[in-house]
Amino acid sequence: MQVRKRESGRWRTIAFSAALGLVGLLPCGLARTQSGQSQRPSDPVQLLERWSSDYQRLGPDLNLSADESLAPALLTLKTRLLAQDGAENSALLALCDLAWIAERKSLAAVAEGQYLPDAREATVRNLARDVLRTALDAPAGEARARWLATQVLARGAQEPIARRIAAVEALIGRHWDSTMNALLSAAAAPERGLREVAVAALAGWPSEAVDRFLAGLTLRALREQGFLSTNGLLDHFAARGFPVGSPVGLEVAQELTRAAVSADWRVAVRRVPMSRILPNELAVPYLVEALALWSERGLGGSSSRRVEALISRELELRSGLRLGMDPKRWANWWARIRATDPEAPNRHSAPPPSEGRTTAEFFGLRPWTDRVVFVIDRSSSMEGRFGTSSSSNYSEALRQVGTLLRQLGTRTRFNLILFSDETRSWSTTLRPATDAGIEAAVAWARNQPPRGGTFLRPAISQALEFDSNRGLIDLEKLEADTVIVLCDGATAEGPTWVAPLLRVVGEPTCVRFDCVQIGVGGDGTLEALAEESGGQFVRVDY
Numbered sequence: 001m002q003v004r005k006r007e008s009g010r011w012r013t014i015a016f017s018a019a020l021g022l023v024g025l026l027p028c029g030l031a032r033t034q035s036g037q038s039q040r041p042s043d044p045v046q047l048l049e050r051w052s053s054d055y056q057r058l059g060p061d062l063n064l065s066a067d068e069s070l071a072p073a074l075l076t077l078k079t080r081l082l083a084q085d086g087a088e089n090s091a092l093l094a095l096c097d098l099a100w101i102a103e104r105k106s107l108a109a110v111a112e113g114q115y116l117p118d119a120r121e122a123t124v125r126n127l128a129r130d131v132l133r134t135a136l137d138a139p140a141g142e143a144r145a146r147w148l149a150t151q152v153l154a155r156g157a158q159e160p161i162a163r164r165i166a167a168v169e170a171l172i173g174r175h176w177d178s179t180m181n182a183l184l185s186a187a188a189a190p191e192r193g194l195r196e197v198a199v200a201a202l203a204g205w206p207s208e209a210v211d212r213f214l215a216g217l218t219l220r221a222l223r224e225q226g227f228l229s230t231n232g233l234l235d236h237f238a239a240r241g242f243p244v245g246s247p248v249g250l251e252v253a254q255e256l257t258r259a260a261v262s263a264d265w266r267v268a269v270r271r272v273p274m275s276r277i278l279p280n281e282l283a284v285p286y287l288v289e290a291l292a293l294w295s296e297r298g299l300g301g302s303s304s305r306r307v308e309a310l311i312s313r314e315l316e317l318r319s320g321l322r323l324g325m326d327p328k329r330w331a332n333w334w335a336r337i338r339a340t341d342p343e344a345p346n347r348h349s350a351p352p353p354s355e356g357r358t359t360a361e362f363f364g365l366r367p368w369t370d371r372v373v374f375v376i377d378r379s380s381s382m383e384g385r386f387g388t389s390s391s392s393n394y395s396e397a398l399r400q401v402g403t404l405l406r407q408l409g410t411r412t413r414f415n416l417i418l419f420s421d422e423t424r425s426w427s428t429t430l431r432p433a434t435d436a437g438i439e440a441a442v443a444w445a446r447n448q449p450p451r452g453g454t455f456l457r458p459a460i461s462q463a464l465e466f467d468s469n470r471g472l473i474d475l476e477k478l479e480a481d482t483v484i485v486l487c488d489g490a491t492a493e494g495p496t497w498v499a500p501l502l503r504v505v506g507e508p509t510c511v512r513f514d515c516v517q518i519g520v521g522g523d524g525t526l527e528a529l530a531e532e533s534g535g536q537f538v539r540v541d542y
Contacts, residue, residue, distance in 0.1 A: 044073035044080075045087050048094040048128075052101060059103040060120070070124065074131050081135040089151070092135065092144060096152065098128035099166035111161045113193035116500040132170045142176050149182035161191055168197045175205045184213055192228065199232035204239040211240055215248045222255040222271065229507055230274055237277035244279055253282040260290035260311070265304040265481065266510040268294075272310050280318055284334050287311050292327035303411060306481045306512070309368035360407035362400050362484060363516040364538040369482035370412040371430060373463045374401050375456075377487040378418040382450040384488070386518075393488050393518050394450050402442050405433040413479065416441045419459035421452035430479045456491040456525060460501075464509060473505055482535075486516040490523035498528035506533055516540060 047069055055062050077091055101124050102110050102117065109115040117125060136145055148167040152159050168186050171179055186198035199217065202210055214236050221228040242249060256278070259271035268290070275283040291311045297303055308325045315330050316322060323329040360366065382394035389396065405414055413430035414437075417423060426441045460466075465478040505511075513535040515526035520541060530537035 044076045045090050045094050047073045048077070048098060049090075052094065052097040055101060056104040059105075060118075067120075067124075071127065074127050078131045078134055081131070082138055084138075084140055088135075088140075088144065089147060092132070092148060093152070093163065095128050095132045095135070096148075096163045096166035096170070097160070099125055099132055099169065100162035101125055101128075102162055107161055110165070111191040111193050113196050114504055115193075116504060119496070129166075129169070132166070136170055136174060141174075142178065145171055145174060145176055146178040149179040153179075153182035153186055156185075156189075161194065165194050165197050168194065168201050172197070172201045174201075180205070180207070180210070184210070187213070187217060192226070195228055196232065199228065199236075203232045203236040205236070206240070208243075210236075211243050212246060212248075215243050215246060215252070218274070218277065219248055219252050219255060222252065222259065222274070226508075230270070234274065234276060242277045242279070244282070249278070249282065253278055253286060256283075257286035257289065260286060261293045263302075265307050266475075266508075268304070268307045269310060269481070269510045270507070272307070272314060275314055276317070284315070284318060287315055288327055288330045288334060291315075291325065291330060295325065295327055298411070303370055304481065305370040305411070306368050360404055362404040362514075363486070363518075363540050365484065365514050365516060365536050367404075367482055367484060367514050367536070369512075370408065371414075371479055371481045372408075372412065373415045373417060373430070373480045373483045375417045375419060375459045375463055375483055375485045376401070376445070377420070377454060377456075377489075378445075378448060378450045378452075379420045379454040379489070380451050381454075381489050392450070395446075397486050397518075398442050398445050401445075402438050405438045406435075408433060410434055414441070415480070416445060417459050417463055418445060418448060419454070419456055420450070421455060423455075423458045423462055424448065425462060454487065454489055454491050455493065456485070456487065457493045457497060460485075460529075464505060464511060466505065473509060475508060478509060478511070480511060482512050482514060484514045484516070485526060485529060486518065487522070487526060488518035489521040491525045493525075494523055495525040495528045498525060499532050502529070502532040 051062075051066055051070060054066065077095070081088065081091060100110065101121050102115055106115055135141065138144075148170065152167045153164055156164075164186065168183065171183065183198050183201050186194050187202060189195055189198070199214070202214060214233055217228065218230075218233050218237075221230060221233065242252075256271055256275055259267050260275075262268055262271075272287070272290070275287060291308060294304060294308050294311070298305070298308070312323075312325045312330075319333060321333065323333060376394075376397050378394060382397070383392050385391070386393045386396040391399070401416065405412060410433055412433040414433050415430050416426040418425075426444050431437050431441075460483070463480065463483045465474045466472070467474070511533065513529040513533040515530045515535065515537045517526050517537070517539045520539075522539070527537050529535065
């Protein structure tokens with residue numbers, strides 16, 4: 001898997017929001033030149049077209065002065081589109097090109113949905129998307145959407161991939177019949193990035209044709225690894241229900257059964273939540289079967305507590321019961337239900353279950369895992385006293401690491417990473433949570449007292465076995481399914497890197513981040529890690 005990463009020190013971010021506020025004081029187009037760049041036109045559409053062309057060609061080498069005219073040009077264009085004042089089609093194309101702006105050499109990553117925009121690109125994208133949304137919210141919005149469908153999407157590969165993705169993204173939540181066929185075609189396109197956005201645009205569409213199409217797409221996603229993520233499909237069938245009577249329903253259930261019992265825990269983690277698209281009659285038998293198999297694997301030493309917990313949670317969602325991870329109890333429950341209530345197999349009536357019922361605890365977190373990496377802050381602020389105790393934040397963190405590992409038991413394997421100005425790791429692999437192993441790890445950490453700053457990102461990269469130089473993750477080397485992060489303040493990097501990174505690496509790694517923030521000095525980084533990975537977040541105030 002390739003992850004695109006760029007050095008950010010070659011430019012500064014322009015304050016576009018401030019430029020928007022001062023638009024009345026700035027000319028619409030500033031004529032500036034630099035080597036290799038043409039004089040800027042004054043017409044807003046031409047200006048946006050020129051900036052987009054120059055940026056695709058030059059990337060970060062494009063002079064920052066060129067950015068100064070973007071905000072006022074976009075505001076002028078926004079006003080024109082609201083007033084339906086000419087040049088609409090060319091304006092829509094220019095906005096689409098900016099809404100997914102990227103260097104030309106990075107378009108392959110855009111097509112595969114693996115492109116991480118830098119801050120400059122993200123700012124331009126957000127401004128263009130705002131104007132594009134406004135254009136489609138206007139009275140002429142449906143006609144404009146139909147034009148995008150017929151003149152951009154229907155032309156397929158004749159149009160730039162970024163332009164097509166932007167056009168589809170603008171149609172999310174707008175279920176206009178005139179755009180349906182174009183979106184169905186986009187959802188089956190060769191480029192994954194386009195497929196993902198198209199499924200999001202189709203999600204919830206009140207149409208049996210869309211239901212059948214997305215059911216078939218679900219089956220293909222289950223059979224072809226990496227074809228499509230499942231979020232948009234889950235959203236659609238949560239709103240519409242799965243077409244159970246179609247032949248594809250049984251095929252989907254069979255594929256989910258195979259995935260749930262796969263020897264690869266990541267396959268099971270990805271696919272078990274997909275069972276929510278199926279009624280009880282199809283889903284419960286395969287969930288119980290999978291739970292029984294994973295329980296047997298645990299006895300044989302090849303367990304995944306996280307998979308067992310995930311299956312149990314899905315059964316709890318359907319039943320409203322808290323029967324734990326014993327497959328026999330769930331099998332007995334299902335037999336009784338089928339015998340006494342013929343309508344039960346097709347009913348979903350349970351309240352959400354609790355996050356987990358394990359007694360193993362770390363600062364209030366209750367992680368379900370037996371493959372865990374701890375990422376612990378050892379910056380100088382961790383020397384501060386923990387509440388009213390005589391211990392420091394650092395000492396308390398290490399104490400609770402040891403306590404949690406003993407509660408999780410020797411079936412668990414773990415590693416410990418410390419971060420400050422540098423990142424230090426206790427081991428290069430996960431090691432068994434024996435008493436001797438736990439004591440050795442905690443003693444190693446205690447011999448490295450807190451000092452320095454709070455540079456979290458390198459530690460996350462190390463926990464994920466992420467090679468930042470090559471933009472690669474070694475999935476064979478990555479053993480952990482859970483990373484527990486503890487920090488007592490703001491991080492040096494801030495939170496903006498979290499979502500772009502996890503949206504690319506989250507699906508292939510299936511790693512969940514459970515995070516503890518000590519005190520109120522956080523910057524949102526830990527919350528973002530937990531939210532983007534489906535993990536837990538706990539703030540410890542004192």
